[in-house]
Amino acid sequence: MNSLLGIPGVGETLGRKLADGLGGEAGALKAIQERDIASISSIEGISVDRAIKIVSVFSGEGESAAKNQYAQHLHNSTLQDIATHISSSAARKKLGILQPLSVNSQEDILDRRRRVEEAISFVASYPSATRDWVRIAKSVKPLSRSKKKVDRLIVVQNPEELENLGSAEDFARIVVRGSGETWKDYEGLPRVTWIGSNQPTELPPGWRICDVDDNLWELIPELALRFIDENVNTINALIEISNLDIGGDVLSEKIRDALDGLEALGTVLIQGNEVDKLEEIKDGLWNETSRIQDSVDDMIVAATQGSKLSLDGSEMLSYYSDSSGLQNRLKYEVSESIEYALEEGKNKLREYLDSVDIKIPSDCFQSDYPCLFNKETIARIEEGIDFLISKGEDESVKKRVLLILSHSERISKAVSEVIDLDLWIGIARWCEYRRCTLPVLATSSRPSCKVKGLRHPLLGVDPVPIDYGFGSIPGDSFDGSIVLLTGANSGGKTSLIEGIGIVVLLAHAGLPVPCDEAVISLAEEIHIMSKVTGTQSAGALERTLIKLATIVGSSSSKFVLADELEAITEPEAASAILAGLLDVAAKDAVNSILMVTHIGSSICGKMDSDARVDGIEAKGLDEELELVVDRVPRIGIPARSTPELILKRLEARSNGSRSDIFKSILQKI
Secondary structure, eight states, X not given: OOSGGGSTTOOHXXXXXXXXXXXXHHHHHHHHHTTOHHHHHTSTTOOHHHHHHHHHHHHTOOSOSBOSHHXXXXXXXXXXXXXXXXXXXXXXXXXXXXXXXXXXXHHHHHHHHHHHHHHHHHHHHOHHHHHHHHHHHTTOOOOOOOOOOOSOEEEESSHHHHHHTGGGGGTSEEEEOOTTOOGGGGTTOSSEEEESSSOOSSOOTTEEEEOTTSOHHHHSHHHHHHHHHHTHHHHHHHHHHHTSOOOSSHHHHHHHHHHTTOTTHHHHHOOOHHHHHHHHXXXXXXXXXXXXXXXXXXXXXXXXTTOOOOOOHHHHHHHHHOHHHHHHHHHHHHHHHHHHHHHHHHHHHHHHTTTSOOOOOTTOEEETTTTEEOHHHHHHHHHHHHHHHHHHHHHHHHHHHHHHHHHHHHHHXXXXXXXHHHHHHHHHHHHHHTTOBOOEEOOOSSOEEEEEEEOXXXXXXXXXXXXXXXXXXXXXXXXXXXXXXXXXXXXXHHHHHHHHHHHHHHHHTTOOBSSSEEEEEOOSEEEEEOOOOSOOOHXXXXXXXXXXXXXXXXXXXXXXXXXXXXXXXXXXXXXXXHHHHHHHHHTSTTEEEEEEOSOHHHHHHHOSSOOEEEEEEEEEEOTTSOEEEEEEEETTOOOOOHHHHHHHHHXXXXXXXXXXXXXXXXXXX
């Protein structure tokens, strides 16, 4: 797609908002193509979820395979857990792109798995480099481009050129010069870009001569410098990553490729030592001249310390009548010493200004003794240094802007690639922390799932590893595509079905799963239904039944995981309803259903087809009268009733008539 309006779901208003926020339509398309969720979602009115949807539609990945709200919630909660192991905030936002995909998008799933494998290998092989990466990548952010205007005037020769400057007027003031105006009419301005003829032969500092079709940063060089200033932490991070010892596997080479060609980035960040030196010379000029004056006086005094003047009688009388003669005689006697000292003073000033191309006038002294420099001369020298500083700064800016222009696209590409690499390295770190594995992708007539050592990652405790499965994987001891999971209250049924749901969702997203081993046969859709609380109203029940009938009756292959759906209505009717739905599902090989229920026997008794009934059973009560639960399901064996054990506990803990009541209830059970 080469147009924002060509993206499904992007209308004129959203397209304009994207273009305005991302530097025009080309910039917006680039951000979408690079899946830059952080930059897209930074635009006012565009949430992270909406940015993810725009990117997903653009890339052709289609909708998430998670088809209901709870399935999406469970997947997003797992992504949040993964995000804690990703360094950069931009990569954490980008993680949301990794939604579960349909089996029809298997190529995309396999591509993600390949990226995960590369990252897992890198993290396992180079732990030291991984730690350095984690520390440095935190500073990498999407590149910022400020929209503020700068203090620069662009002068064009006619209104037609004004129209061709595009977005330049968003960043600088533009004027059309009058017919009688020349560049000298603008000479006092510090920063001018002159377009067209009659330009100055020698540019004043801060001026630029450009063509109307030049790059925006050439027209307004301050934008390039501001780009560096605003992104200095990110650029420093790129430089630091490029200096890491990152080994030699596949991901290592991708890191090197991402930063290839950016060796000169360090130069971009340097302001220019020559200008700094000139600033030092200027700042110390008056102090230096004062020291030279003192040293010249000291030399004169030292040179004349032993001098004597002898006068005969006639000379004394002559000088008595004309004192100017005596003064001339005295000057003659010490002139050689004074001239030598003054020349040494000039030499010292020349040495101080050695790196400055400024000539020292011969009449730089106002007084021989005591030695005083001519203040106007020193002021002119200072003005000369100021000019050289301005010229040096201008030359430094030109060099830096040219360097930035030649590297800007590469910097942008490197940032995008580093953020992407940080995403996969973070996933690999989560995989290591949660002891995950990439599931084996099997082919089966039905969607199927088999796990060994499943650990629910969101419980906040160290979970009991579970072996479990359902579907029709050949040779699998967990065969059965319609499965009812029964068992003890607080026995872990909901945690198990959530854990299985997380595995199924992550497998369809091409991500590792929190198991020792896993085999998955992918589906087109994933439906995960949370526990219903309270009996529903007639209208709500009707909507629920329509939804369930639509799910089991569709021709799409699907996983359906449901938790205690019997709460939709009273138990007897619920068992009949669920039995009918499961019979429909069992007839079609596209369905694999795992349902947590307390009425498994009642449902099976009303079904025409077969269903596997598993149980998580409470073995009894411990010495503290607490339930002892075996959280590993027993395959094909319904669980014993937990209420019986709870009643025994209540009987033991109660006294008098209350104890008798619980005892009588137990006898009925």
